[in-house]
Amino acid sequence: MSDAVLEVEHVSKAFPGVKALDDVSFRVNRGEVIGLIGENGAGKSTLLKILNGVYQPDAGAVKVDGRPVRLLSPRQAFDSGIAMVFQEQSVLSTLTVAENIFLGREQEFLRWGLIDKRRMNAAAAVELKKVHLDIGPATPCARLTFAERQMVEIAKALSLDSRIASDITILLDEPTSVLESREVELLFSIIRDLKARASIVFISHRLEEVLAICDRIYVMRDGKVVAEVPAAEATVHALHTHMVGRQLHHEYYREQRQSPPGDEVILRADGLGKAGAFRDVSFELRAGEVLGIAGVIGSGREELARVLAGHAAPDAGALTVHGRPVRLAGASDAVANGIGLVPAERKVEGLVAQFSVAENMTLSALGRFASRGVIRFAAERAEAARWVERLHVRTPSTAAMTGGLSGGNQQKVVLAKWRIAGVEVLILDHPTRGIDVGAKEDVYELVRDITADGLAVILLGDTLDEVIGLSSRILVMRDGAVTATFDAPAGGKPEQVRILEHMV
Amino acid sequence: MARIDLQAWLPILVLAALVAVVSLYDPGFFTIANLLEITANTMTLFLMAAGLTFVIMIGSIDLSVQSVASMASCILAVFLPTLGLAAIPLALLGGVVAGALGALISTRLRIPTFIATLAISGVVLSAGFWISNAQSIAITAEARDAWLGWVTGAFLGVPNEIWVGLVALAGLSALLQLTPFGRLIRGVGAQEQAVIASGVRVERVKLWAFVISGFMAALAGVTMAGRLGSGSPTLANEFLLPAVAAVVVGGTAITGGVGSIWRTFVGALIIQVVRIGMTFMGVSVFVQQIIFGILLIAAVAATMDRSKILVVK
Numbered sequence: 001m002s003d004a005v006l007e008v009e010h011v012s013k014a015f016p017g018v019k020a021l022d023d024v025s026f027r028v029n030r031g032e033v034i035g036l037i038g039e040n041g042a043g044k045s046t047l048l049k050i051l052n053g054v055y056q057p058d059a060g061a062v063k064v065d066g067r068p069v070r071l072l073s074p075r076q077a078f079d080s081g082i083a084m085v086f087q088e089q090s091v092l093s094t095l096t097v098a099e100n101i102f103l104g105r106e107q108e109f110l111r112w113g114l115i116d117k118r119r120m121n122a123a124a125a126v127e128l129k130k131v132h133l134d135i136g137p138a139t140p141c142a143r144l145t146f147a148e149r150q151m152v153e154i155a156k157a158l159s160l161d162s163r164i165a166s167d168i169t170i171l172l173d174e175p176t177s178v179l180e181s182r183e184v185e186l187l188f189s190i191i192r193d194l195k196a197r198a199s200i201v202f203i204s205h206r207l208e209e210v211l212a213i214c215d216r217i218y219v220m221r222d223g224k225v226v227a228e229v230p231a232a233e234a235t236v237h238a239l240h241t242h243m244v245g246r247q248l249h250h251e252y253y254r255e256q257r258q259s260p261p262g263d264e265v266i267l268r269a270d271g272l273g274k275a276g277a278f279r280d281v282s283f284e285l286r287a288g289e290v291l292g293i294a295g296v297i298g299s300g301r302e303e304l305a306r307v308l309a310g311h312a313a314p315d316a317g318a319l320t321v322h323g324r325p326v327r328l329a330g331a332s333d334a335v336a337n338g339i340g341l342v343p344a345e346r347k348v349e350g351l352v353a354q355f356s357v358a359e360n361m362t363l364s365a366l367g368r369f370a371s372r373g374v375i376r377f378a379a380e381r382a383e384a385a386r387w388v389e390r391l392h393v394r395t396p397s398t399a400a401m402t403g404g405l406s407g408g409n410q411q412k413v414v415l416a417k418w419r420i421a422g423v424e425v426l427i428l429d430h431p432t433r434g435i436d437v438g439a440k441e442d443v444y445e446l447v448r449d450i451t452a453d454g455l456a457v458i459l460l461g462d463t464l465d466e467v468i469g470l471s472s473r474i475l476v477m478r479d480g481a482v483t484a485t486f487d488a489p490a491g492g493k494p495e496q497v498r499i500l501e502h503m504v
Numbered sequence: 505m506a507r508i509d510l511q512a513w514l515p516i517l518v519l520a521a522l523v524a525v526v527s528l529y530d531p532g533f534f535t536i537a538n539l540l541e542i543t544a545n546t547m548t549l550f551l552m553a554a555g556l557t558f559v560i561m562i563g564s565i566d567l568s569v570q571s572v573a574s575m576a577s578c579i580l581a582v583f584l585p586t587l588g589l590a591a592i593p594l595a596l597l598g599g600v601v602a603g604a605l606g607a608l609i610s611t612r613l614r615i616p617t618f619i620a621t622l623a624i625s626g627v628v629l630s631a632g633f634w635i636s637n638a639q640s641i642a643i644t645a646e647a648r649d650a651w652l653g654w655v656t657g658a659f660l661g662v663p664n665e666i667w668v669g670l671v672a673l674a675g676l677s678a679l680l681q682l683t684p685f686g687r688l689i690r691g692v693g694a695q696e697q698a699v700i701a702s703g704v705r706v707e708r709v710k711l712w713a714f715v716i717s718g719f720m721a722a723l724a725g726v727t728m729a730g731r732l733g734s735g736s737p738t739l740a741n742e743f744l745l746p747a748v749a750a751v752v753v754g755g756t757a758i759t760g761g762v763g764s765i766w767r768t769f770v771g772a773l774i775i776q777v778v779r780i781g782m783t784f785m786g787v788s789v790f791v792q793q794i795i796f797g798i799l800l801i802a803a804v805a806a807t808m809d810r811s812k813i814l815v816v817k
Contacts, residue, residue: 309701311701330700330705331700331701331702331703332700332703332704332705334703335702335703336703340703341701343701347695348695348697348698349697349698349700349701350698350701351695351698352691352694352695352698352699353694353695354690354694354695354761354762355690355691355694359687359691363691363698363699363702363704364702364703364704366684366687366688366704367684369684370683370684373683373684374682374683375682375683375684375687417702421702421703
């Protein structure tokens with residue numbers, strides 16, 4: 001294995017309540033293109049962040065050229081020959097292309113204490129040539145297209161080449177999710193060129209692309225590497241099976257409690273669209289129903305959820321609640337129409353960490369707990385205590401600070417808030433993200449409670465497994481459009497592979 | 505928890521220590537009459553700082569308070585002879601309008617409150633000059649006795665300014681502690697996005713916070729004019745820094761979310777005792793703002809957990 005330029009040996013990493021990486025080993029050989037795939041939450045991002053020096057492993061080692069290294073910052077990773085091209089682009093739009101490529105390395109271009117722009121631009125032109133990008137180094141990045149910025153970012157990673165003598169490894173995190181097919185082709189030809197100088201780790205949801213460009217593929221699931229296959233021997237179907245792994249557990253998702261949807265349509269979307277995010281989305285949501293939305297990053301489902309919750313405005317189509325046309329200009333409109341969002345970023349939009357449990361629970365219905373302008377603290381406490389008991393929230397008291405509770409219990413507080421506010425539609429955006437397995441089952445139980453009480457749920461699950469297990473109907477989205485709809489009655493769940501076909 | 509408790513009590517301990525130190529130097533300091541007078545002298549600063557507390561608690565800032573107070577004093581002095589008692593609500597209305605404008609500019613145009621209120625401050629300052637014709641306007645003794653007795657007189661041997669301050673303390677504390685509005689003020693300061701996502705119209709909460717700030721600044725200006733017997737477009741100059749310092753020294757977090765009116769009350773008294781202490785030790789009035797500046801920075805440094813703040817702008 002003297003050929004290995006980057007090795008990860010038995011690396012583990014735990015976060016409170018979650019084991020993100022469990023004894024992961026991973027090797028990149030010189031000139032190799034490695035595919036790294038797995039569902040959301042499989043541990044890919046954590047592994048990348050360890051390689052990029054953002055996180056440090058709890059156990060295990062990272063080796064570059066056979067020597068163990070400690071990567072304490074992205075800068076150190078960069079200097080060790082590991083460059084990351086981010087999914088969320090890190091190109092600063094106020095700077096020029098050249099300034100972005102050499103951000104943080106201006107020292108190299110100083111003359112009399114000032115930056116020698118001409119020399120920097122000349123150096124940048126060399127890097128741009130490597131990615132076949134035909135733009136001037138002095139162009140402000142604000143004028144570039146998304147794809148061009150991605151290329152600038154890759155050029156930035158490649159600039160390592162001229163800087164360090166050792167081998168370089170470039171980590172590409174979902175580089176194609178924003179690219180058109182022509183641009184993907186260009187990227188692939190660049191990757192093939194690069195193989196002479198660098199090794200590549202290619203992370204993508206698009207399995208066909210992974211198969212097309214990679215030499216070897218690692219599949220991750222639940223924080224572990226579950227398969228390592230040469231691309232020549234792999235098929236999309238086989239990779240799916242590795243990614244998904246286990247069969248559906250009917251009991252895990254409380255399938256026996258899944259009720260058939262009622263007759264009454266609560267929420268209806270007609271040709272809903274938002275430029276650059278999704279288009280022509282139509283559906284009906286009935287009382288007692290769980291409508292799952294499946295799709296990868298970039299499918300538009302996150303934006304759709306935000307539009308339905310009033311956090312963003314659609315630019316096409318119509319929404320009706322109980323047959324009434326509504327316009328949601330803000331979250332307050334959505335709440336007034338009985339729609340509540342349980343956000344993925346719990347501590348940002350879900351709750352006020354500094355508030356007590358009771359204060360968070362009544363936040364959306366504060367007016368009801370006041371008479372003549374004064375909060376009825378006793379009534380508020382009593383209502384909060386009722387929900388703490390009903391949802392089994394583990395908290396010292398209703399006066400305890402919510403920020404001190406575990407993720408699962410915080411999630412219950414958010415759910416209690418919406419139940420107290422009396423919403424009819426709950427949008428659950430990754431409701432089990434970052435909470436441990438036991439608490440996940442609690443959340444599944446709560447979803448069944450919610451629908452049993454006649455509410456409707458729109459679910460963006462953390463995994464496809466979860467979406468299938470919980471939903472009574474599944475909307476599949478790809479590149480902003482609905483590509484399929486599946487009925488998922490209890491006992492008649494669609495197969496993952498069939499849904500995946502419409503997702504990627 | 506121990507740290508939080510200490511932070512809550514620290515301002516009172518500091519105040520007690522300061523009073524003790526000054527008393528040692530000046531035996532005449534620690535007498536009922538003197539303490540009453542000092543407290544009375546603190547009230548204009550407290551009124552202004554109490555309103556400002558709402559704005560700082562939502563994580564914003566109102567830089568227009570001193571100009572608003574000056575303008576209010578001018579409105580009062582100009583209109584008292586003709587309008588009589590009605591000049592007082594008119595002066596307060598000026599503050600309300602200035603506060604509301606600052607909030608609307610900030611929320612509608614999405615401009616940081618620091619810029620919006622800095623701009624309003626300039627407008628209001630000029631308005632004061634315009635109303636007063638750029639000069640100090642005396643309030644006659646008769647007018648003062650007729651309309652401003654609630655400021656200048658005394659009740660039960662206690663100067664009325666203190667009563668005004670105590671009423672403001674009780675009223676604003678109740679507003680902050682007991683009402684949904686007060687709850688939302690804390691929520692907006694602590695985690696605005698979560699409050700928005702909960703369906704609260706946060707712009708309204710902000711609007712009211714700034715209206716209260718403007719109203720209290722104007723009330724401070726009216727009180728000041730009553731005490732000094734005149735209104736002037738520069739009456740409250742040099743009040744902004746001590747007012748912000750009073751809020752923060754009292755233990756209200758400059759980042760929002762945590763704070764109370766009684767803390768600001770204690771903070772204002774600390775500022776006042778420091779001022780008196782400095783005067784007593786012969787520190788020039790002109791140097792005092794240096795001390796307030798240092799005090800402000802020290803208080804923010806002591807009360808804020810800066811390790812969690814990623815970027816300071």
